[in-house]
Amino acid sequence: MPILLFRRWRALLSAGLLAALPLEALAQTAPSTSPSTTPSAAGDVAPERATGRGSRSVDTATRHMVAAANPLAAEAGREILRAGGSTVDAAIAVQLVLNLVEPQSSGVGGGAFLVHYDAATKAVTSLDGRETAPAAATPERFLRADGKPMPFYDAVVGGRSVGVPGTVMLLEHAHRTHGKLPWPRLFERAIALAENGFTVSPRLNGQLAMEKHLPANPAARAYFYQPDGTPWPVGHVLKNPEFAATLRAIAEKGSAAFYEGPIAADLVKAVTGHPTNPGDMTEADLKAYRVKEREPVCGSYRVYTLCGMGPPSSGGVAVLQMLAVLEGRDMAATRGDPALAAHWLSEAGRLAFADRGLYLADPDFVSVPVKGLLDRGYLASRAALVGERSMGKAQAGEPPFREGRAWGFAEAEEHGTSHISVVDGAGNAVAMTTTIEDGFGSRLMVRGFLLNNELTDFAFTPTEDGKPVANRVEPGKRPRSSMAPTLVFRDGVLVASVGSPGGSNIINYVGKTLVALLDWNLDPQAAVDAPNFGSRNGPTELEQGTEAEGWIAALEARGHTVKAMELTSGTQAIVVTGPGLSGGADTRREGVAVGD
Template structure:
């Protein structure tokens, strides 16, 4: 195996209506986490091509903002900032400055990889029983989400500022300007945003959100209606002039706290001190091998990179190139997913609170042992956590938890620097709270396990003051056998992110698909429950063969939002997920 670049820190080598009518009850009956965002159909996407640089994002206006920044000589980081702020407007259900993100950066000249953690944190007043009702049982998910109780301290603005200080080229106000202009000039409600508004039940109960997204009669504004957001423009102007402190202190912070604590039915307990004290954490990248490639991503509190690398480490024992996409490969893929999710449930949480055996979980010898648990002829059904090296004894119980929606940004600039950034406000439209500053607040605290104990034992991902909830976000950068940048990818999709990213990597690296083919390939996987196949895709056709091996198969709308860029000798190829509204564009 070739060595990874020496600077790495290596731990070890659905239509919306149909979904609501049919999918949501079925998912609830299966005991699975609800889909973070409903399906609104699929649109065919052409393979993106570029010679010098490329940006891929979940909305054409956001991707165009990133491309324009790159054309102006901006860095990948500058472009990612512009994209994120425009996404706050055009894809408000998924991410924004009221949420958090993980940022993976490759410095081509310095040959250095860095990962920044802008995940939301629990307020200092948070306690493990936060989401228990008067009867001592966990609240219903929607009851926990809507209101101030679920809102974590947002990290995105501080993250963007920190990234810009390290890797930005253009002036800070210049990279914010595209979003200010769009907020003031207005933009048309897209089909996806319009479709999700049509089936949203709680957003209109918030007065500010109702005034922005809905007509006077309570109906959502129609697709194509031009939305203007002068309040958000004013917020961004303050941040452009005074930096992130304008968000975490002063009038904007006061309004965030008032919005969170003032909810009449479900108030939170965030304070001004909580906001002022928020810090971005630089984490050691999690890097591992897959065949001749090196894959790098975000470490805990994200479970994404570890789980993706566990799946691929188990699959490395099979010749997937020979198998090709089909039921046999899906069998091995879903069994590997079961094993990865079993470990994730027991071991993964905020490393400031729990000893996470990250190196042991992706240890090659350990993964070979786990791979031996996979029978070629029969599904194991339900996997149990393994015993990885370097594990400390902890009396913990496994917990699956509920994790939800996001957006993903992939960028490569003209100098070869790359950003893979996954960003979130958690559930679709977050806590359904809009600030006076024109942005929605996250419900990230429901990414903690709602029950603090299982079978009398504490769970690793329980609520605690100052803690960051476990995530499945898996922003990923891939290097070839010579340590050269090869691919930049990631996806939204709640806990299904892990399967979406792993599928994309297998399609790119084993099946030699171009990035658009890899993104378009039907989704499949297992979160240590039923085998999940994407309805209406080639994966649905694998159902009978998998059932013959004992798989309990569920057909689902699997609304990924994968953005993938691959470097070639001629430039860049890009794939953007037609399940949302993404494009991959560049020059």
């Protein structure tokens, strides 16, 4: 995606001028083909394909700030803050607009994790709105008749991959606890955009141009594509009256309008009625869904305290493990030696991902030894394994406080997502990461929104070497995630709200950003835009097309196997400063940080 086109679109959108431009003029500047970057292998494809990386200055504010993946969504959140809404109120408004303007990443058909800080009570709470497997699900859900795992997209496209969505109930639960404005007020901007239309952005156009499976769904094809099968051009005004009706129902009747009645019936019909890959979700599954209040996972890094999401997400534990390994290194000095920083972070990532693959899963089904995985003595022993040369592939450790049961190791693919950060003038904060999993989810569209394919975050193989896999499919279970919404504190005072999309690479994106903020003292925009790198206990991955490719020789000299690939983060970060707030939104996507 040409960077100049994206900058032009965002500048015009921010100025409120885009709708006044002739659509045919915008269409002439829209990309006619997908980006030329071709990954070397299928496994190199990022959750959402790259559409460019730019540069921009850090955003500042004195009262409050919202950072989100699209200007229209961020502005919706700022409008709520201006009206006296809470950080949760603002995050809800952002999420509802993201469903329209960034439908490939998140929405009411998916799930989310939310970490909240109440400055008055100094309390950090976390909510689990992760999707659940239907009651009829079995551990063999993604095995073929010959006992081998299904190819990924054979599993994704259709009803088999759809988990019971949790986002709507999470938003309602958070509002009930921390909301200030009336619930229907938070829906107004999204409803107006759905009814009156919004302009197709360069990124949405580019994602649609690269998408292969979505046009097979009649509802999605009619909404996202022109009659000739090409996506609507940049600047086209896209209206979604069906979604407006869905939002009106939820605004009027609460989450019950989503989990029971006509919307729920249509959702189940779409899942079970897929012609080649039907699922087994029932209306009873939807009615039984509940949001979980989880204990946040917190730990220290130098003078800071960090709190994030615990299981069923692996993100909070893995990020804290990585930082504990790095704490004994002079990471501040690596600002001038990024190849060395990549070495240390990649080695820390290997250790964290090894533990993640063995121990992390839904804590309602598996005894996850969080206390042991974050034990300072255990982490010191793990840090001692890191040397000047790469260890190659790390083995999972044996943390204290774990149960005697032996688990089999298995991985699962994870894909797309979005992140929202909000901080208000009183120091209250939200970090919320939200997803429908793969880009455009299961490719099923119902009532104006897309359904997730979250169940493919489970391990496809339920046993390994005769041992049950912790993250196998089970009825009512929540698949493991890597989402890592993170709040940072110093001496009990909020310092930052950080998070990113990016599948399993979320852990590395957030880890890199935290080092850039806390050790390198970069502003949040520079921190999120810095080249991505890390290891998921495989090769050391460097972001292709960036200065990170210049580190290859130095890393190979340390024994790393290096792979340059798309690493399409979408990190948002807001930092509390002396004068107020500064924010950064990843230029790999269309995000902005806005405030007053």
